[in-house]
Amino acid sequence: MIELESQENKVVDSLGRPLRDLRISVTDKCNFRCTYCMPAELFGPDYEFLPKEKLLSFEEITRLVQIFSRLGVEKIRLTGGEPLMRKNLDSLVGMIKQVEGIDDIAMTTNGSLLSEKVNALKQAGLKRVTVSLDSLDVGRFGQLNGRGYQVEDILHGIEVAAAAGLDVKVNMVVQRGINDQDILPMAKYFFEKGHTLRFIEFMDVGNSNGWKLDQVLPSRSILEKIHEEMPLEPVEPNYYGEVASRYRYKGTDKEIGFISSVTQAFCSTCTRARISAEGHLYLCLFASGGVDLRTPLREGKTDEEMLEMIRKIWEKREDRYSEIRLSNTTGLDRKKVEMSHIGG
Numbered sequence: 001m002i003e004l005e006s007q008e009n010k011v012v013d014s015l016g017r018p019l020r021d022l023r024i025s026v027t028d029k030c031n032f033r034c035t036y037c038m039p040a041e042l043f044g045p046d047y048e049f050l051p052k053e054k055l056l057s058f059e060e061i062t063r064l065v066q067i068f069s070r071l072g073v074e075k076i077r078l079t080g081g082e083p084l085m086r087k088n089l090d091s092l093v094g095m096i097k098q099v100e101g102i103d104d105i106a107m108t109t110n111g112s113l114l115s116e117k118v119n120a121l122k123q124a125g126l127k128r129v130t131v132s133l134d135s136l137d138v139g140r141f142g143q144l145n146g147r148g149y150q151v152e153d154i155l156h157g158i159e160v161a162a163a164a165g166l167d168v169k170v171n172m173v174v175q176r177g178i179n180d181q182d183i184l185p186m187a188k189y190f191f192e193k194g195h196t197l198r199f200i201e202f203m204d205v206g207n208s209n210g211w212k213l214d215q216v217l218p219s220r221s222i223l224e225k226i227h228e229e230m231p232l233e234p235v236e237p238n239y240y241g242e243v244a245s246r247y248r249y250k251g252t253d254k255e256i257g258f259i260s261s262v263t264q265a266f267c268s269t270c271t272r273a274r275i276s277a278e279g280h281l282y283l284c285l286f287a288s289g290g291v292d293l294r295t296p297l298r299e300g301k302t303d304e305e306m307l308e309m310i311r312k313i314w315e316k317r318e319d320r321y322s323e324i325r326l327s328n329t330t331g332l333d334r335k336k337v338e339m340s341h342i343g344g
């Protein structure tokens with residue numbers, strides 16, 4: 001009976017896409033100042049981050065997860081800002097783990113605080129971690145992260161996470177002329193270490209990174225570059241809506257992935273909703289605005305009322321920004337939410 005009820009609650013949007021993944025930004029703060037995400041000139045010492053009372057509490061986040069899970073969400077990804085800047089994140093993971101219907105809790109992090117925090121997170125129920133790393137070159141990495149953080153510390157965090165039993169992936173955002181020389185060293189290093197590396201095309205998210213199409217190195221070029229030295233073969237997708245195109249190094253079971261948000265849009269299977277740190281719901285990475293869920297939560301709306309509200313929002317969803325960008329690269333210069341706000 002309960003099973004039947006939960007099936008009935010599953011929701012699809014106006015383009016037939018189910019709601020399956022929820023990305024929750026747990027903080028808008030970050031210890032890095034990546035040039036393409038939170039450039040130091042714009043996120044300086046006077047920048048006002050959200051005060052604590054505006055952030056969703058762990059109880060509020062868990063309540064939303066319960067509601068979203070009834071609508072079909074099975075996977076949760078914690079992100080930020082830098083999620084590990086939020087105190088006691090392992091408690092939140094433990095709370096989410098208890099929610100019926102959630103079978104996967106993952107986190108995207110810059111990795112700088114991973115080694116000291118990952119064991120508690122794993123014990124609490126975290127399954128997977130994606131570490132963002134754009135270069136193995138000490139100087140370039142320090143420059144890209146805007147704060148001189150050391151590659152070595154991130155690599156150490158990755159190994160501690162893997163040793164703790166987490167599934168670890170590494171994401172590299174490639175910008176033409178900035179870090180494309182790091183593609184092969186990164187591929188070789190993570191092949192040796194046995195961690196899947198995924199290349200992400202530089203996207204026009206937010207308004208602060210001065211994005212231009214010619215800064216995008218298409219996945220196809222990256223793939224060809226690697227294939228010349230380390231032959232690859234395609235791997236079938238694991239599930240509906242998988243964003244990375246997967247390849248295997250021939251003759252091995254080691255994989256590599258490509259997230260081609262610019263050159264091969266995957267909007268038609270996009271099942272992801274996003275909640276910002278202050279509790280706004282975004283239906284697309286490139287949305288201009290979100291819907292405030294925190295106010296109705298705090299005003300005492302019931303779970304049923306919240307569920308109906310979210311259902312109606314998802315049912316109307318028609319976002320497919322990357323597909324539109326592909327067919328028309330002009331006329332897309334609208335104001336967009338910042339990546340550090342909703343977490344990628």
Ligand code: SAM
Binds near residue numbers: 037081209
């Ligand atoms: N701080 C965490 C981190 O860096 O992993 C989580 C939040 S960060 C906004 C999530 C991901 O978005 C990172 O992998 C980052 O590299 C990626 N990202 C940020 N701006 C981007 C852009 N313009 N194009 C592509 N990826 C971007």
Ligand code: SF4
Binds near residue numbers: 030033037038339340
């Ligand atoms: Fe921070 Fe992640 Fe944005 Fe870099 S990409 S500034 S680590 S939130």
Ligand code: SF4
Binds near residue numbers: 266270272283285320
């Ligand atoms: Fe999903 Fe929007 Fe990205 Fe398309 S552009 S894949 S709809 S987040």
